[in-house]
Amino acid sequence: MMQDLLIRMYVPNRDCVKSPMVRTKYGDLASIAGIVINLLICIGEVAVGFLIGSLAMISDGIHNITDAGGSLISLISFRLGAKKADEAHPFGFGRMEYLLSIGFALLLFVLAIQILIEAVHRIMNPEVVPFSLTSVIVMLCAMGLKLWLYSFLKYIGELVDSPILRANSLETLSDIWGIAGVTVGLVIGGLFALPVDGYLSFLVALLIGRAGYHVLSDAITRILGQEPSPELVSSIVTLVKSYKGVEGVHDLVVHDYGPGNVFASIHVEVDAKVDVIKSHALVDRIERDVADKLYVNLTIHMDPRIINDEMIKLYNMVDKVAKAYNPDICVYDVQGIQDGERTRVSFDMTVPYSSNANIEDVSNSIKSILEAVHPNFDVHINAGRRYTGNQHIHP
Incomplete structure (x- = not known):
């Protein structure tokens, strides 16, 4: 598959997805793919849209400029998020990804409002857009490229747990429906001389606004602090419990300061009859191993139990x-x-x-x-x- 080929070519140590360096490589690859594909679609749709006088095609083409901008924002966020912690920011810069997701959402809202205004104007002043085989071919090509991009962004977003890539994949999915609607509308409107162009633009605006809402909601939830993923909880608990001498665990708390900057604390129960120095050495070893294997900065509180x-x-x-x-x-x-x-x-x-x-x-x-x-x-x-x-x- 194309996505596997690109990953093998661009991402060294591609299986170490929890490594901040590998994660940044994945993010760079997905973002660059988004920029290139969206710019290609933009050029094709805007050029043909002007030729046939379709506001819907031009709106969708301009929308792809914003999508390319969203991919550029994700590229910047991965680079900033990979910066080392400093004295003023001891927890690193991982949350830059969440902050830039909010900026991306606001950009989507602005674009949706602008297209909505133009769509209402076209509805009030209807025009019939003539049927064009070229426009249909361009839109079908755009849909095919978007389908591949959606699959690619979704795969990498889930693989490296990136909210901004998942947001881009969600926005790409709404684009696919928007392109499909515009394509069908162009065919029906052109063949039957129906002035549907304004309504199609209105649909595009709604889809963009909906994507913006989901992006904003996810970013705000992450900044406020959300329940850790079941996969992360299971990974930490399973690893800690695997050590001989650990009788139980409880009170796991995870603080997410962005990808690669996860801090956690947990209570580990040990046998009270075991020498305290040995138990302390055990929890020290667990903390180091969790950092090495899961890239989580874990602090353990030792609870002696009478068993x-x-x-x-x-x-x-x-x-x-x-x-x-x-x-x-x-x-x-x-x-x-x-x-x-x-x-x-x-x-x-x-x-x-x-x-x-x-x-x-x-x-x-x-x-x-x-x-x-x-x-x-x-x-x-x-x-x-x-x-x-x-x-x-x-x-």
Whole structure:
């Protein structure tokens, strides 16, 4: 396939997609392809559009200049995002990609409004555009090129987890529908002498505006902070749990400062009977390996656990009560300390966002149940929401 050939020619070490350097190469290739293809389509559509007097073709051609500009923005964003962190920006420049996505979205909105104004003017002053076989051939060629570009941008965008490339692929998909509509309209309008050119331009404007909305929404969500992807959560948790001596994990928090600049923290449970120096050496090794293999800057909080039949029994009992209240509640870090005739039971608990119940009400209910069943219990619960959304990382 053409995309495989281009990747082999341009991207060294193409399988190391988590490497910032490799990711930048992928981004450069996709962006350059977008610039070249969109400029070719623009030249063809605008030239033929002027020849036959079609506002719809000219509008779609101008739209491709903006698409080329969007690809140029993505090229710049990959280059800026690859800059090394400095004293003023210790978390790097990865979020430049998100900021430039917002700029791209605003550019799409401006273009949509301009085309919309021209479309309304053409609807109010209708003109019949004569049928032209040349225009149909140009539009079909443009559609074919856009289909390939959509597939290429979508593939690389998913491969390197790039919001701006995914945004460009989404915008390219809307272009395909727009080109198809304009082509059909040109044929029908030309053959039956119908003044549909203004309506076709109106359709193009709506598609551009819709793409702009999706691009803007995705960029803002990423800047505000969103739930980490299931793939990233699974990769971190699976790798950390693979080490001998890790008894469990919880409280994973991921901070996304842009591709290649991901910071995370996690609590790792270790056997309290193991020498603390050995456990510390273990978590140090895990942090280094996660950085080397996943390109995530992970900080580990070490939680010593007393692992015996009594603690396992206490955990199972607490977990059973919590699950009876809500099956999606997670319980961890259960401790039971004897204090005279009473037992101080403490544990952490996460309530999913899918539950509309107040966290304090949930905690009080579970505390009341445990203390009613076991009058000698003094229950203390540290409850909150999961920063991994509804993704479970603790049994």
